[in-house]
Amino acid sequence: MSQDRAIRRLVRRETHSSRAGASVLTSGVLAAVFLWLALESALALLQENPLLASPDRLGRWLAGVPANTLPAGLTAAGAGLAVLGLVLLAAAITPGRRARHAVHSARSAVVVDGEVIASAVSRRARLAAGLAPGQVTTTVGKRAVRVLVRPTSGVSVDRNAVAAAVRDELAAYALDRPIAPTIHIVREGALGQ
Template sequence: MNQARTNRRIIRRETHSSRAGLSAVTAVLLLAACLWLGTESILSLLGRLPLVASPQQLAALARDLPKAVLPAGLVATGAAFAAVGAALLLAAVTGGQRGRRPMASERSALVVDDEAIAAAISRRVRLAANLAPEQVATTVTRNRALVRVRPTSGITLDPNVLASAATDEVAALRLRKALSPHVRIATEGAVGR
């Protein structure tokens, strides 16, 4: 196996979460239901008393259900089952994203955590604006980094300088996927420093 392929596999494993837990829970629930129905069927064939309800009782219950339950209840139950099915299908099709991003490197698989990216951007903007650490906060989402700056009261900040500092830091990180920084300067300032 060549190095580039190995690096891609490592990066994929580190940036996407496994669906094994959800699959196992779903399989255990379906297996329990099938085992229960199988046990009820075998007990019915042997002429023994059912654990909960015999297949004949279950069939009668399903046949009489529309008469016994209000239509709104049936619609709500059907919608709940459809929502669970859609959620399971969506979880199966989409990969779970972790808060990590790959960095560009030819020699090795480099992955950086979103919190580390946010801290680096905050530090760079804070140094450019000469602010205290608590006056700059960064949140990294899927495609952008939102930098919230609370200036010191009475001091105006140049948004272009702060945006340039954030852009330079993102470029220095050499992320494989572009991350666009957005700087928002609060209208209320912090008292003193």
């Protein structure tokens, strides 16, 4: 396996989440239901008392559900099962993303957590605007960085200087997927900062 392929594999493993938890939960629930049905069938064959319901009683109950239930209830139950099926299908097909970003490196796999990027961008924007800690907050998404600047009351902030500082900070990381920054300057300033 080439080094580039191994690095790509490591980066993907660190930036995407596993679907093992959902798979284990779903298979565990299904296994419990089937084991319960098998146990009830075995108890019925041995002519013992059922744990919850004997198979013939359960069959009669299922056969009587359409006659004993309102049509709206059946529709709601069917819609609920359809939604559950779609959620499980979406969990199986779509890739899970972690709040991490890969940094381009020719020698190794480098992955940075989104909170680390947010902290560094906040610091750089705060220094460019000449603000105190806590006056700049940043959130990092998959493809966007949102910087919220709360200036000191009565002091204006140069949006262009903050935007340039944020762009420079993000460019320094050489992320494999570029993320676009947006700068929001709050109208209400902070007091006494």
